[in-house]
Amino acid sequence: MAHIAPLPADTTPELSDDFAIFEEILGFVPNSLLTMQRRPAIVKGFGVLTQAVMSTDSEVDLGFKRLLAHFCSRAAGCQYCEAHSLIAAEIHGVSHEKVQAIWEYKTSDLYTDAERVALDYALAAGSVPNAVDDNLMIEMKKYWNDDQIVEILGAICLYGFLNRWNDSMATELEDSPKAMGNEVLAAGGWTGGKHVK
Secondary structure: OOOOOOOOHHHOHHHHHHHHHHHHHHOOOOHHHHHHOOOHHHHHHHHHHHHHHOOOOOOOOHHHHHHHHHHHHHHHOOHHHHHHHHHHHHHOOOOHHHHHOHHHOOOOOOOOHHHHHHHHHHHHHHOOOOOOOHHHHHHHHHHOOHHHHHHHHHHHHHHHHHHHHHHHHOOOOOHHHHHHHHHHHHHHOOOOHHHOO
């Protein structure tokens, strides 16, 4: 059960445009934002950061940014964000087959060497203590330019905020991400944890 209950989306009418950003990303307004709206400025600020990080003017594929979000969330242990990020990945063009192969990213032909290195980077950057080292950066720079690495880390850091928010709030997982978690992630030990009743 969530530590603080989400409020209905129409509680704060001035946030309707901000909520629309996340409806486009996920297909619904997440409970995290419905709780966050108790301080509208946080929702607005988070929306601005999300638009900047997940901009369509991007050198890194938007669907892949959501896979990066999944891996940093996995490192942080946030089961809410693990499931959410996969829903968003599919909405932004990642095939269901590729999402289903998420546990086999190191060996699956659906993932490129560049993607494998970046997903390893997301795991390392999402870990506490941070596990990004010189060798990993050497590997990253074989496949990604500096601007792309900045975008990749931006996606990881955006979800770092969400990982801490949702795990600290025990945000209740919505139906579609819960179904995704049960279908794709349960085989790797995902249960939904504190985010399911």
